[in-house]
Amino acid sequence: MSAKTMPNTVKKRAELALNDDFLRKAVKFTTERLRNGKKNASAEHGNWDEWRERGRQIRLHTIAHLDYYLNMFVDNARANGVHVHFADTGADAVRIALEIAKNKQAKTVVKSKSMVSEELHLNHALEGIGVEAIETDLGEYIIQLAGETPSHIVIPAIHKNRYQIADLLSEVAGEKLEADTTVLAGFVRKKLRENFLEADIGMTGCNFAIAETGSMVLFENEGNARMVTTLPKTQITLMGMERIIPSFQDLEVMATLLPRSATGQKLTMYMSGITGPRREADADGPDEMHIIIVDNGRSLQLGDPEFQELLNCIRCGACLNACPVYRHIGGHAYGGTYSGPIGAVLTPALNKNVAEWDDIANASSLCGACYEACPVKIPLHEMLIYLRRRKVEKGHGNKLEGAGMKGFAVLMGNAKRFRAALKMGQIGQKLVVRDGGIRAKIGPLKGWNSYRVLPSLPKSTFRQRFATLDQEIRQGLQEMSPEIRGRMEAALKKREREGGGGHHG
Amino acid sequence: MADTHQEWLRKMEEQSRAKQASFMDGIAKKLGRPRLAKAPEHPFRGAPDFWNAFEWTPEERIERFSDNWRSVGGHVARLSDMNAVRDFIAGKAKEMGARYVVRQNEAELAELGLEEALPEAAVSVWNTDPDTYWKARSAEADFGVVMADYAAAYTGSVAVLSSKDKGRSVSLLPTVLMIVIPVDRLRTRLGEVLVEFDRAGRENLPAGIHFISGPSRSSDIENDLTIGVHGPGVVYALLVG
Numbered sequence: 034m035s036a037k038t039m040p041n042t043v044k045k046r047a048e049l050a051l052n053d054d055f056l057r058k059a060v061k062f063t064t065e066r067l068r069n070g071k072k073n074a075s076a077e078h079g080n081w082d083e084w085r086e087r088g089r090q091i092r093l094h095t096i097a098h099l100d101y102y103l104n105m106f107v108d109n110a111r112a113n114g115v116h117v118h119f120a121d122t123g124a125d126a127v128r129i130a131l132e133i134a135k136n137k138q139a140k141t142v143v144k145s146k147s148m149v150s151e152e153l154h155l156n157h158a159l160e161g162i163g164v165e166a167i168e169t170d171l172g173e174y175i176i177q178l179a180g181e182t183p184s185h186i187v188i189p190a191i192h193k194n195r196y197q198i199a200d201l202l203s204e205v206a207g208e209k210l211e212a213d214t215t216v217l218a219g220f221v222r223k224k225l226r227e228n229f230l231e232a233d234i235g236m237t238g239c240n241f242a243i244a245e246t247g248s249m250v251l252f253e254n255e256g257n258a259r260m261v262t263t264l265p266k267t268q269i270t271l272m273g274m275e276r277i278i279p280s281f282q283d284l285e286v287m288a289t290l291l292p293r294s295a296t297g298q299k300l301t302m303y304m305s306g307i308t309g310p311r312r313e314a315d316a317d318g319p320d321e322m323h324i325i326i327v328d329n330g331r332s333l334q335l336g337d338p339e340f341q342e343l344l345n346c347i348r349c350g351a352c353l354n355a356c357p358v359y360r361h362i363g364g365h366a367y368g369g370t371y372s373g374p375i376g377a378v379l380t381p382a383l384n385k386n387v388a389e390w391d392d393i394a395n396a397s398s399l400c401g402a403c404y405e406a407c408p409v410k411i412p413l414h415e416m417l418i419y420l421r422r423r424k425v426e427k428g429h430g431n432k433l434e435g436a437g438m439k440g441f442a443v444l445m446g447n448a449k450r451f452r453a454a455l456k457m458g459q460i461g462q463k464l465v466v467r468d469g470g471i472r473a474k475i476g477p478l479k480g481w482n483s484y485r486v487l488p489s490l491p492k493s494t495f496r497q498r499f500a501t502l503d504q505e506i507r508q509g510l511q512e513m514s515p516e517i518r519g520r521m522e523a524a525l526k527k528r529e530r531e532g533g534g535g536h537h538g
Numbered sequence: 539m540a541d542t543h544q545e546w547l548r549k550m551e552e553q554s555r556a557k558q559a560s561f562m563d564g565i566a567k568k569l570g571r572p573r574l575a576k577a578p579e580h581p582f583r584g585a586p587d588f589w590n591a592f593e594w595t596p597e598e599r600i601e602r603f604s605d606n607w608r609s610v611g612g613h614v615a616r617l618s619d620m621n622a623v624r625d626f627i628a629g630k631a632k633e634m635g636a637r638y639v640v641r642q643n644e645a646e647l648a649e650l651g652l653e654e655a656l657p658e659a660a661v662s663v664w665n666t667d668p669d670t671y672w673k674a675r676s677a678e679a680d681f682g683v684v685m686a687d688y689a690a691a692y693t694g695s696v697a698v699l700s701s702k703d704k705g706r707s708v709s710l711l712p713t714v715l716m717i718v719i720p721v722d723r724l725r726t727r728l729g730e731v732l733v734e735f736d737r738a739g740r741e742n743l744p745a746g747i748h749f750i751s752g753p754s755r756s757s758d759i760e761n762d763l764t765i766g767v768h769g770p771g772v773v774y775a776l777l778v779g
Contacts, residue, residue, distance in 0.1 A: 214764050218759065280583060300751045318746055
């Protein structure tokens with residue numbers, strides 16, 4: 034589904050997802066596989082919480098001193114011969130990237146996976162000036178052919194089956210390709226090889242940037258990021274301003290947390306540290322290297338006690354796989370570049386438009402599974418509550434819901450009123466109760482009763498029964514069996530003999 | 539064109555340097571304090587202490603490295619010396635019918651004498667001829683042969699560093715990759731290798747440091763594992779010594 038035709042509420046988008054049986058099953062299968070992979074990998078590694086805590090500390094420390102470390106990174110990258118650029122907004126970043134492409138008279142750009150680039154809709158902008166942008170990650174390539182956006186941060190084409198993929202690739206091949214994974218991947222390998230060798234520019238994202246050496250680090254399994262940073266003459270790296278870690282030693286902690294959390298791997302097949310363009314005598318690697326440091330709303334989180342920790346995120350996708358809501362509705366229902374719990378918080382935070390994105394914050398059960406899964410312990414479930422609060426504070430709350438809450442407060446604030454209301458309910462419900470449940474889709478019950486049955490109010494409430502319950506319990510105690518009573522009395526005497534109230538006194 | 543491009547780069551550089559100060563000031567302001575001039579105290583550098591004390595014996599390292607390498611679909615051979623390495627590579631080249639071989643320009647690999655051992659294959663040595671387009675030469679190669687600079691057993695990873703004699707393409711573009719790993723370069727933890735780059739310092743780092751942990755792979759089509767998507771699909775770790 035293309036971004037343009039997407040409905041504008043999470044509820045409608047989720048309905049589309051829930052109707053798509055394959056999508057729902059694929060998302061469930063993949064997320065479960067990844068989640069189990071992570072569980073096994075973290076258990077096998079051991080001391081997982083200590084590693085998480087260390088990861089959190091390193092990220093907290095770097096972000097708290099970001100001006101120092103980012104500045105250090107920039108100075109070192111320049112010393113390595115990199116051209117560094119700063120982009121306050123997505124538009125700035127696009128402008129800089131296009132200017133580089135124009136100056137290099139580029140015809141083709143080969144890209145490895147970059148979430149920042151998705152955030153900027155850069156491919157579209159490049160096409161606008163006549164530059165072909167080719168995604169080279171297998172999953173990204175597939176969804177680019179389909180004209181779609183990624184639905185999972187780690188497995189972007191999670192929602193496509195092999196027949197759909199075979200159709201897409203057959204069109205490129207000009208012949209019918211068999212819907213067989215090896216055949217399809219083999220075709221893409223051959224096709225993209227030519228592109229790698231001919232492209233003018235290679236474009237990458239950046240998993241981590243090392244302040245002390247000015248190096249940028251990429252994690253990947255396919256080898257396409259290595260192609261993109263080895264073969265074209267010019268390399269452009271898009272880097273979120275918060276990607277910094279101080280040293281290579283700190284990279285060990287990130288390399289321990291990221292692949293295990295993302296896919297359950299001990300390490301991705303390739304981890305590359307790129308330090309500047311090729312040295313003069315080298316026979317491969319780019320002649321010219323650019324790094325565009327992108328803010329685009331990230332700095333809005335700095336100094337915000339509720340959201341600063343969002344910048345600790347290492348983009349592993351573990352929260353997506355853990356989330357019961359994501360597992361049901363898939364990534365497209367979130368409507369932004371980032372999906373799942375991290376997307377629900379990050380999208381409104383980066384855009385500072387709580388009102389427009391508010392409904393995503395509501396697509397959460399607040400169960401905290403995302404926090405449990407997060408390798409750097411970002412309290413996403415709490416952030417979702419902060420978002421909801423901010424939305425109400427800014428006057429974007431649901432008016433009906435607000436009125437309902439006020440009414441509820443009036444009722445609950447006074448025992449007499451509450452009792453009277455219950456009484457009315459018990460009488461009133463007789464009109465709608467069938468078989469002990471209410472199925473009528475009327476008034477505020479419409480949403481709930483569309484999928485479920487509301488239980489009826491019981492004949493007598495807990496409060497009405499409390500006196501009886503209380504009596505029963507007290508009597509029960511009196512009727513204690515003589516045996517137990519004897520034991521308890523003996524224990525009491527023993528304690529008295531030994532003097533003092535013991536430790537519990 | 540070249541002049542105007544250099545001119546444009548200079549202009550961009552100026553703009554970027556001017557912007558740098560305000561960008562960092564903006565960050566400090568949002569963090570609610572003046573810009574940091576001095577290095578902040580950094581108490582949690584690298585892995586937890588208990589981890590840094592962890593080490594396997596050389597034999598354990600070899601065993602665990604091999605297990606990890608095999609578990610992701612890589613191949614392992616334990617060889618006694620470089621003669622055995624030559625014979626192994628020659629045997630595989632014959633078996634698979636390799637016609638083009640590219641190797642790094644390293645003393646240990648030169649001593650192997652692959653040229654003589656592989657009479658049916660064209661063996662090229664990286665970056666030894668300025669007129670050759672070395673990227674394409676690697677792309678057409680059936681075998682790439684490289685030395686490992688470091689290896690880590692715990693993750694089953696090999697590190698290869700670039701230089702004028704060591705192309706990044708040689709470990710990336712050929713169909714089959716042969717990595718020769720002298721066992722004294724095999725450490726226990728990834729951190730033991732990474733710390734070397736901190737020690738070396740920025741000025742001494744190569745342009746490309748690549749950790750390789752097995753064959754290129756993807757699960758992007760219906761979660762079905764595919765080997766050899768972009769990089770080499772057949773990868774041999776030859777442990778020597």
